[in-house]
Amino acid sequence: MRIYHFSEEPYPDAWGKERPSLRITLPNSVVDPEKARGLYHRYIDEWMLADELGFDIMLNEHHSTATCLTSSANVVLSILARVTKRARLLVLGVPVGNRTDPVRVAEEMSIIDCISGGRLEFGMIKGVPYDIEPANSNAVSLMPRFWEAHDLILKAMTTHDGPFSFEGDYFHYRNVNIWPRPYQQPRPPVWVSTSTPSNAVEIGQRGHVMASFMGGVAETVKLHKAYAQGYRAGGHGAQVPVDRFAYLAMCAVAATEEEGRRRCDVIADYLRTNAQVAEPFNKPPGYFSAEVAVRQARAPNPRAFRTLMTPKGRPVELSTANLDDFIECGIAFAGTPDQVFNQICEFLDGVGGLGNLLLMGQGGSLNAADTTDSMRLFARDVMPRLKERQAKTRLFEAA
Amino acid sequence: MSDDTGQIDIHGATCVVETRGAGRDILYLSSGMWFADESAFIGKLAELGRVTAPVAPGFCPGAVDARMNNVDDIAYLWLDLIDELKLKDVLLVGASFGGWVAAEMAVKSCKSIAGVALIDPVGIKVGDRYARDIADLYGLPEREILRRAYVDPSVFASDVKSISDAELARRARARESIARYGWSPFLHDPKLAGRLRRVTAPTLVLWGAKDGVASPDYGRAYAARVKGSTFAEIAGAGHFPQVEKPAETLAALASFSGAHRAAAY
Known part of the structure; x- marks a missing residue:
């Protein structure tokens, strides 16, 4: 089992609740570049510590937002490729359907793979609704464009006999011949994230690693089953190895339950601020089908971010929920090392095993001292037990 | 000839076509906007002739061929429709997005x-590169869109409780389809302004005097590019004079229709 440390590199000084939007419309005069310098250095230091402690490393990107200073994951990833020694470097991911130049993505990924000596885990993502506007990409054709970019990038990474031409529906090149080629042959592992069973089937058909974010046991199992259906249809085998699955949750550990919970509650501001988006950037045209748009319009709270069901069937709206709700839903692990170990084991057993745990160990205004203390405790008292316990689970088995 | 609404297949593209009234051929291309309801105006327009009002793929229910992604695609489709239905000496009326399609035709x-x-058409670029000629309809809250589009926003039903599922679905499809055809460059074709010189039919450009989506000045710039065209404002109307001032809009169209009955050549 691999355990990744993740932070969105937030700029929490700008997270006032009075702000109508933390995304798209928040002017960048709010950013003090000197503070940003300090934060970038600090977050990179934390990833370097993750590397020393035995974590793997995950980055993502968002745009025009105070919630995530990583507006280009590739830039930060290329620094980490040089300054870390052993961790797998997961970008989850590159929003390839929003990129105008997929060949450039293939080039950048290959450079990072070479600099890191083959440690790249290459995630391609659809991107969240509020990242459509900064990219000015047309959400109506987002998924076909995504898959066309995906095909082109992998073809570019795996073609070694000189240029090929590409004339697709969305991208056109006369001579594609990337330098360098990836360090890992034939190419770095590919990840795709999703929250819908239909996409899960498509990811399964391709045999990529599928990541899901904070869906709790029930939603995650649905996605894993859909993936397994696609995996079999794609001819990859009757059973899915657990290393094809990844799950993201928030996590904080401390010597006392109270302190571990406090830390995680700070991280959870990440979720509580997610809905803080100026209307109508959370619903770009074409991102959701007309059928879904009608349901959204009829929803009792159209501004809600995401509602999950607890295992007992109680609905929890994530933008207003408390830490107990998050823990009950399986989207936060918090407390002492023993408690966190047990919470994670319960989740892993509930979903039938998975090979990649993505932990948001820093979020919101959780400071460097608390973040690194939590990481050290996790690495010392949770990680070895977890890895040992999961070592025998190799194949996904739906409950 | 009777009033009718039905599906029609034009070279593989499935569209819905509404037909109303009798008399000279009128092709009405509605605004397509999700924040307007023009159904009543189609009935009024039928006082002037036989109205054919087609609904393009994406705007009507059903699957859309991914190749339908540009206003040109609709313009060619409706030129084919004119041939297919053997429409003659057509009075072509287009509003807002439909006006853009009409201009491209x-x-x-x-x-x-x-x-x-053309009634408050979009489709051309007139300002400099930092100027928003057309309001950012995907970046404004609905109440602000309505404020800009109407002198009296209450003429548009916006309380979801009072709206049928079918109408909500129409609006959702319209909001998606305007993006399908007009996302970028936003609601214009950079080449259209230069090509308007090719319009050989007599042209009337009508504009809501209080249009906050595209201003009357934008409308005057539009008309200036079509040789011999007439520009007229409709008082007391925003972006949809045909909704807010249907009688005045119809009167202007009636007078124009009476003056121009035969095709240019």
Whole structure:
């Protein structure tokens, strides 16, 4: 089992609740570049510590937002490729359907793979609704464009006999011949994230690693089953190895339950601020089908971010929920090392095993001292037990 | 000939076409906007002739061929529709997005078109590169869109409780489809302004005097690019004079229709 440390590199000084939007419309005069310098250095230091402690490393990107200073994951990833020694470097991911130049993505990924000596885990993502506007990409054709970019990038990474031409529906090149080629042959592992069973089937058909974010046991199992259906249809085998699955949750550990919970509650501001988006950037045209748009319009709270069901069937709206709700839903692990170990084991057993745990160990205004203390405790008292316990689970088995 | 709404297949593209009234051929291209309801105006327009009001793929229910992604695709489709239905000496009326489509048709061929009436059309770029000629309809809250589009926003039903599922679905499809055809460059074709010189049919440009989506100045710039065109404002109307001032809009169209009955050539 691999355990990744993740932070969105937030700029929490700008997270006032009075702000109508933390995304798209928040002017960048709010950013003090000197503070940003300090934060970038600090977050990179934390990833370097993750590397020393035995974590793997995950980055993502968002745009025009105070919630995530990583507006280009590739830039930060290329620094980490040089300054870390052993961790797998997961970008989850590159929003390839929003990129105008997929060949450039293939080039950048290959450079990072070479600099890191083959440690790249290459995630391609659809991107969240509020990242459509900064990219000015047309959400109506987002998924076909995504898959066309995906095909082109992998073809570019795996073609070694000189240029090929590409004339697709969305991208056109006369001579594609990337330098360098990836360090890992034939190419770095590919990840795709999703929250819908239909996409899960498509990811399964391709045999990529599928990541899901904070869906709790029930939603995650649905996605894993859909993936397994696609995996079999794609001819990859009757059973899915657990290393094809990844799950993201928030996590904080401390010597006392109270302190571990406090830390995680700070991280959870990440979720509580997610809905803080100026209307109508959370619903770009074409991102959701007309059928879904009608349901959204009829929803009792159209501004809600995401509602999950607890295992007992109680609905929890994530933008207003408390830490107990998050823990009950399986989207936060918090407390002492023993408690966190047990919470994670319960989740892993509930979903039938998975090979990649993505932990948001820093979020919101959780400071460097608390973040690194939590990481050290996790690495010392949770990680070895977890890895040992999961070592025998190799194949996904739906409950 | 009877009033009718039905599906029609034009070279593989499935569209819905509503037909109303009798008399000279009128092709009405509605605004397509999700924040307007023009159904009543189609009935009024039928006082002037036989109205054919087509609904393009994406705007009507059903699957859309991914190749339908540009206003040109709709313009060629409706030129084919004119041929298919053997419409003659057509009075082509287009509003807002439909006005853009009408202009794209007219620069391609006025063979069957006797007159072009554009009501607050979008489709051209007139300001500098930092100017928003057309309001950012995907970046404004709904109440602000309505404030800009109407002198009296209450004429548009916006309380979801009072709206049927079918109407909500129409609006959702319209909001998606305007993006399908007009996302970027936003609601314009950079080449159209230069091509408007090719419009050979007599042209009327009508504009809501209080249009906050595209200003009357934008409308005057539009009309200035079509040789011999007439520009007129409709008082007390925003972006949809046909909704807010249907009688005045109809009167202007009636007078234009009477003056131009035969195709240019």
